[in-house]
Amino acid sequence: MRILLTAALLAATSLPVSAQNWKDDYRIVRIGITSSENEADRMKRYEPWKAYMEKTLGVEVELFTAGSYDGIIQALAADQIEVASVGSSAYAAAYTETNGGVVPLLASQEMSGATGYYSVIITRCDGPYKKIEDLKGKAVAFADPDSTSGYAVPFYNLVQQGFNPNEYFGSVTFSGSHEAGVQGVVAGSFDAAATYISDIDGKDGVPVRMVNKGMIKDGEVCKIWTSPEITNGPITVRANLPQDLVAAIKDAYMKAPEADPVAFQSISGGDTSNKKAMSKSITSAINGSLKCVIG
CATH class of the missing domain: 3.40.190.10 (Periplasmic binding protein-like II)
Structure with missing residues (x-):
């Protein structure tokens, strides 16, 4: 897939007040990976992304895999992971399971402009x-x-x-x-x-x-x-994370196509050639995702 990471609807009002330094409480940031492919390929494909996120965030990053989509949902609910890229249905399930305890951070766009x-x-x-x-x-x-x-x-x-x-x-x-x-x-x-x-x-x-x-x-x-x-599903974070951590995660995803094309392509198959398209904002992506699931 040739995808471009783009800003969606960040519900900042639902996030807690930022800690003085989020790294004091989050020395490890954990990323959940859904089970659309076999585990060996998942881990191999995400290694460049893990390295990129560690360098960008300045903390250790762990990859969390589960044998089912529900494993990622439960991990979000139990505060076992901080961020995961999920489909619309899984996001809706996570939102329900956590009583609104997750926040849609980013959505994606194809090079063609499709969402x-x-x-x-x-x-x-x-x-x-x-x-x-x-x-x-x-x-x-x-x-x-x-x-x-x-x-x-x-x-x-x-x-x-x-x-x-x-x-x-x-x-x-x-x-x-x-x-x-x-x-x-x-x-x-x-x-x-x-x-x-x-x-x-x-x-x-x-x-x-x-x-x-x-x-x-x-x-x-x-x-x-x-x-x-x-409609493409969102990159999702827990709603109880410090705002500074959420901002750092969002910034890392947004900068990835230019900052580390190899890492970006490893998780998305994305094309980094069109810098103008990469900065394009999609303000309706998350609403579209949820509408798709609900009805």
Whole structure:
């Protein structure tokens, strides 16, 4: 995905008064990473970002991984992590779980100017399933109960289109991650699975990244259903953090494309060539995300 970090709605009024020096209380800043891919690849991809954040914040940074999206939500609720990049559905779940104890800090924008992505249902390209109607009575996998593109959006839209997954498909299961769902389709464990693409043409997203990593072959999976555009979810911080720490985290994310292009690209696949676009503000991104989840 070619994304650009951009300022969204920072609800500063909900943040506590800044400590005299946040580093006195936060000698370690912990970043939560969701389970859209296998843990080994997650950790490897985030190492440059960890190094960048340590250098920028001036404190130790730890990466926190969980086997499910709910693990990140619970970690935010239990004050076990300070920041995480989550989808709209996971943000809404975290907001509910913490009784408003999380704050949307930043959203992202594509180089094209788009502020969203798409959920897709994929099947084997050489299989018999070419449209949703072909999946009646078949085994379909969703990624995670708290995944926006891997569950909430496709489930809701399929119901609206007359294909209630619990009634129309033969079985519905959670694969645990986007990559696991795609691998299950390739292996024949599932007839179809929900995942996401970053642009309508499918030039980036989970299937393309898996091809690039050698996890699946090019042309093994094809999309047979695409959702309406989903507004990008927010980089989220706990609402009880000192304002100076929140400002430092926000500043680090905003400066990353120019300050450390390698670290920026490692977590986003972002293109750092368009500096003007990178500074563009998206004031409606967070509202759009929440509206997408709520209705």
